[in-house]
Amino acid sequence: MKPKKNLKIEIMAIGSELLTPYFQDTNSLFLTERLNDLGMEVSYKTIVGDDWDDLALSIKQALSRTDVIIAIGGLGPTQDDRTREAFATVLERKLIFNKELLQKIEGRFKHRGLSMPAVNKKQSYVIDGAEILENRNGTAPGLWLDTGSNKIILLPGPPHELKPMFDESACPHLQEFKTDYTARKVLKITGLTESKIDTLILDLYPDSPYLRMTILSHPGQIEIHLSSHSKKSQEQADKRVQKLETNILERLKENVFSASGEELEEVVGNLLRLNKRTLAVAESCTGGLLGHRLTNVPGSSDYFLLGVVAYSNKAKINALGVSPSLIEKYGAVSSQVAEAMAQGIREKARSNLSLAVTGIAGPTGGTPEKPVGLVYIALAWDKGSKLKKNLFLGNRDKIKYQSSQKALDMVRRHLAKNKKKKRALK
Amino acid sequence: MKPKKNLKIEIMAIGSELLTPYFQDTNSLFLTERLNDLGMEVSYKTIVGDDWDDLALSIKQALSRTDVIIAIGGLGPTQDDRTREAFATVLERKLIFNKELLQKIEGRFKHRGLSMPAVNKKQSYVIDGAEILENRNGTAPGLWLDTGSNKIILLPGPPHELKPMFDESACPHLQEFKTDYTARKVLKITGLTESKIDTLILDLYPDSPYLRMTILSHPGQIEIHLSSHSKKSQEQADKRVQKLETNILERLKENVFSASGEELEEVVGNLLRLNKRTLAVAESCTGGLLGHRLTNVPGSSDYFLLGVVAYSNKAKINALGVSPSLIEKYGAVSSQVAEAMAQGIREKARSNLSLAVTGIAGPTGGTPEKPVGLVYIALAWDKGSKLKKNLFLGNRDKIKYQSSQKALDMVRRHLAKNKKKKRALK
Numbered sequence: 135m136k137p138k139k140n141l142k143i144e145i146m147a148i149g150s151e152l153l154t155p156y157f158q159d160t161n162s163l164f165l166t167e168r169l170n171d172l173g174m175e176v177s178y179k180t181i182v183g184d185d186w187d188d189l190a191l192s193i194k195q196a197l198s199r200t201d202v203i204i205a206i207g208g209l210g211p212t213q214d215d216r217t218r219e220a221f222a223t224v225l226e227r228k229l230i231f232n233k234e235l236l237q238k239i240e241g242r243f244k245h246r247g248l249s250m251p252a253v254n255k256k257q258s259y260v261i262d263g264a265e266i267l268e269n270r271n272g273t274a275p276g277l278w279l280d281t282g283s284n285k286i287i288l289l290p291g292p293p294h295e296l297k298p299m300f301d302e303s304a305c306p307h308l309q310e311f312k313t314d315y316t317a318r319k320v321l322k323i324t325g326l327t328e329s330k331i332d333t334l335i336l337d338l339y340p341d342s343p344y345l346r347m348t349i350l351s352h353p354g355q356i357e358i359h360l361s362s363h364s365k366k367s368q369e370q371a372d373k374r375v376q377k378l379e380t381n382i383l384e385r386l387k388e389n390v391f392s393a394s395g396e397e398l399e400e401v402v403g404n405l406l407r408l409n410k411r412t413l414a415v416a417e418s419c420t421g422g423l424l425g426h427r428l429t430n431v432p433g434s435s436d437y438f439l440l441g442v443v444a445y446s447n448k449a450k451i452n453a454l455g456v457s458p459s460l461i462e463k464y465g466a467v468s469s470q471v472a473e474a475m476a477q478g479i480r481e482k483a484r485s486n487l488s489l490a491v492t493g494i495a496g497p498t499g500g501t502p503e504k505p506v507g508l509v510y511i512a513l514a515w516d517k518g519s520k521l522k523k524n525l526f527l528g529n530r531d532k533i534k535y536q537s538s539q540k541a542l543d544m545v546r547r548h549l550a551k552n553k554k555k556k557r558a559l560k
Numbered sequence: 561m562k563p564k565k566n567l568k569i570e571i572m573a574i575g576s577e578l579l580t581p582y583f584q585d586t587n588s589l590f591l592t593e594r595l596n597d598l599g600m601e602v603s604y605k606t607i608v609g610d611d612w613d614d615l616a617l618s619i620k621q622a623l624s625r626t627d628v629i630i631a632i633g634g635l636g637p638t639q640d641d642r643t644r645e646a647f648a649t650v651l652e653r654k655l656i657f658n659k660e661l662l663q664k665i666e667g668r669f670k671h672r673g674l675s676m677p678a679v680n681k682k683q684s685y686v687i688d689g690a691e692i693l694e695n696r697n698g699t700a701p702g703l704w705l706d707t708g709s710n711k712i713i714l715l716p717g718p719p720h721e722l723k724p725m726f727d728e729s730a731c732p733h734l735q736e737f738k739t740d741y742t743a744r745k746v747l748k749i750t751g752l753t754e755s756k757i758d759t760l761i762l763d764l765y766p767d768s769p770y771l772r773m774t775i776l777s778h779p780g781q782i783e784i785h786l787s788s789h790s791k792k793s794q795e796q797a798d799k800r801v802q803k804l805e806t807n808i809l810e811r812l813k814e815n816v817f818s819a820s821g822e823e824l825e826e827v828v829g830n831l832l833r834l835n836k837r838t839l840a841v842a843e844s845c846t847g848g849l850l851g852h853r854l855t856n857v858p859g860s861s862d863y864f865l866l867g868v869v870a871y872s873n874k875a876k877i878n879a880l881g882v883s884p885s886l887i888e889k890y891g892a893v894s895s896q897v898a899e900a901m902a903q904g905i906r907e908k909a910r911s912n913l914s915l916a917v918t919g920i921a922g923p924t925g926g927t928p929e930k931p932v933g934l935v936y937i938a939l940a941w942d943k944g945s946k947l948k949k950n951l952f953l954g955n956r957d958k959i960k961y962q963s964s965q966k967a968l969d970m971v972r973r974h975l976a977k978n979k980k981k982k983r984a985l986k
Binding site for chain 2: 151152153154155156158160163164166167170175176177178179180181182183185188191192195199348350359415417419420421422423424425426427428429430432433434435438439440441442443444445446448449452453482483495496497498530531534
């Protein structure tokens with residue numbers, strides 16, 4: 135690949151609904167990812183409505199400041215859909231009727247037993263000199279146009295139409311302007327705070343234009359996004375990202391639970407299946423979230439046997455066999471009750487492992503001794519048990535989520551340790 | 561209020577992270593809502609990075625095409641934060657050191673027992689002629705500047721800093737340009753499809769520049785957003801929206817579950833509390849989501865007694881008392897098993913009401929007779945029971961969500977009907 139000039143790119147999302155408080159352009163995130171894979175960066179994103187003057191001015195300014203414009207939306211059949219017309223007007227090019235295209239659009243309707251509404255005829259007009267990008271999932275065709283000074287891509291708004299069209303028809307046009315080979319990796323981490331991670335890997339922050347590291351922080355989970363470029367070869371790009379990944383893994387060790395995209399519940403599910411272990415859960419403050427996350431994974435019935443949401447004391451006593459005196463003595467939110475809940479659900483479900491969560495999710499119910507965010511989590515197995523006392527910050531949602539994350543992570547670390555022990559014994 | 565010219569507004573989000581696939585500007589949605597409340601519309605949204613030339617050009621073009629620019633971000637202490645400098649340069653105005661501001665920023669650090677890093681001094685420079693907007697939650701001050709031809713508002717990026725600053729300090733400046741009184745309302749609906757709703761209210765679509773109706777469709781829930789304007793008075797704006805609301809309610813009746821923002825689980829919770837009824841749930845394919853949603857509502861322990869996630873046949877038999885022969889004869893996904901699960905959990909929890917959900921969430925496990933998306937939901941109470949057979953579309957997530965929504969809605973309709981009966985008896 136010869137070194138080439140980097141193209142200046144603008145993504146323009148068109149539609150008055152995108153200027154209300156209710157809708158947001160998300161297509162540009164997908165497009166940016168794809169462009170980054172080609173070694174290309176986005177310089178501007180513009181959102182503009184259906185107003186003719188605003189739209190025409192946006193197009194004019196975009197043409198003057200960038201090499202590539204990717205415009206999204208406004209290709210539909212209604213009066214509000216003016217993207218084709220606005221580009222044609224600003225570029226001073228004609229819209230030319232395309233009979234073949236009309237037949238294709240009519241065919242789509244016929245296929246569904248419908249006749250094409252007259253308004254859709256509009257969609258069979260093509261800007262003079264443009265190439266049609268086929269739409270497998272809708273009637274609005276896309277367009278590719280190279281004016282010499284600008285490359286213009288028009289894409290439909292619905293993501294399920296835009297995504298395949300971009301990958302199949304628009305991307306090949308951009309491919310020839312690809313300047314760099316690229317590679318990417320996402321590391322997911324739990325059990326360390328963002329500032330702790332920062333301290334551990336501060337000196338690894340790449341001081342190279344070919345490498346980028348971005349840290350995204352969520353409650354209970356941190357992600358490190360790595361990306362690399364190479365002018366030379368894919369191999370070099372891969373090696374660059376791999377080297378950085380290896381260095382980070384050495385520092386963060388088992389706190390990294392995924393380097394290939396899996397969610398924590400998938401990692402835990404795989405470990406349970408691999409180790410031929412089953413799990414049951416007793417939930418108080420998480421209220422079902424733990425079961426919900428475990429069962430988000432297809433095939434989880436292989437290892438997830440039973441969940442009990444025991445919100446009240448009565449439910450803890452009747453459904454989990456927790457002794458009333460224990461609750462009276464230590465309170466429902468206590469290490470003792472957490473452990474009794476874990477033992478109770480394990481016996482009831484006859485599972486290998488069990489988890490129990492009891493805490494105060496708020497916003498009310500906290501006391502100076504037992505504040506909102508105090509959560510006890512117990513893990514029990516055939517030969518023992520483990521307990522964690524946590525103090526989570528945030529609102530009810532966040533406390534519930536962090537509790538479920540911590541609970542799943544306790545299973546993960548327990549099974550990973552088991553694996554190591556077995557290896558050591560061999 | 562005298563009639564005034566409508567201001568042309570652009571929101572500009574500044575920061576290179578907003579040009580990656582990982583971050584999205586959400587502040588503009590909040591700002592748009594607030595501007596709409598003032599009777600103002602947004603014409604352009606621009607997203608630009610830290611590159612000096614790109615940023616300066618964006619500012620220049622925004623100044624030429626709009627009356628008001630609200631710029632977000634780039635007010636921090638680091639080298640990448642160039643919003644103040646870029647606006648000052650394009651406007652050909654000086655940045656003037658403000659001693660008082662420096663003392664305030666130093667004070668923030670001192671308060672936390674820290675000394676101010678030298679880089680933060682940068683934040684105490686103010687564009688000549690601008691007014692400082694106080695930041696209660698961070699060090700970056702905002703700015704308000706009226707150049708005669710443009711009104712410029714600079715706000716910090718973090719939402720918890722931006723929101724109070726806009727409401728307390730920026731909004732009062734815009735208030736005097738308020739052209740209209742406005743009112744808003746959101747109706748939430750479940751149990752009708754979007755096309756059914758469209759048919760029912762098609763002729764109610766307002767043919768007035770003073771009223772707007774937007775339908776947002778989610779799986780299992782449709783929202784109708786109503787907004788109105790009046791040049792005359794708040795009362796007129798309120799009346800306009802109320803009239804439209806009344807007309808819609810007449811058509812959609814009890815399918816509207818909320819007209820004041822509550823989620824379905826809150827509405828159900830309030831009805832349970834009001835009717836002094838308790839609830840228990842037995843979940844198979846929803847896997848805990850139903851319990852999770854019920855317990856997202858603070859105080860839900862008042863009425864939510866017990867949840868059991870019985871994913872396997874064994875769990876259905878052991879934990880819910882479903883007879884093995886029933887499962888063998890009809891299958892775990894059947895109306896008979898759903899009803900047995902509902903009876904089982906009701907007896908176990910001694911609750912007034914109970915829900916049971918069993919179905920095939922996919923992606924695998926479907927057959928021609930029992931396809932993915934087939935979900936049976938049973939509601940049981942002291943004097944009877946009710947069963948719904950559903951065929952939901954979408955992926956695993958969406959099928960789980962729609963199942964939980966339908967189940968909650970069955971409780972809502974049951975209790976609402978009860979209420980009506982009681983009224984009739986009086």
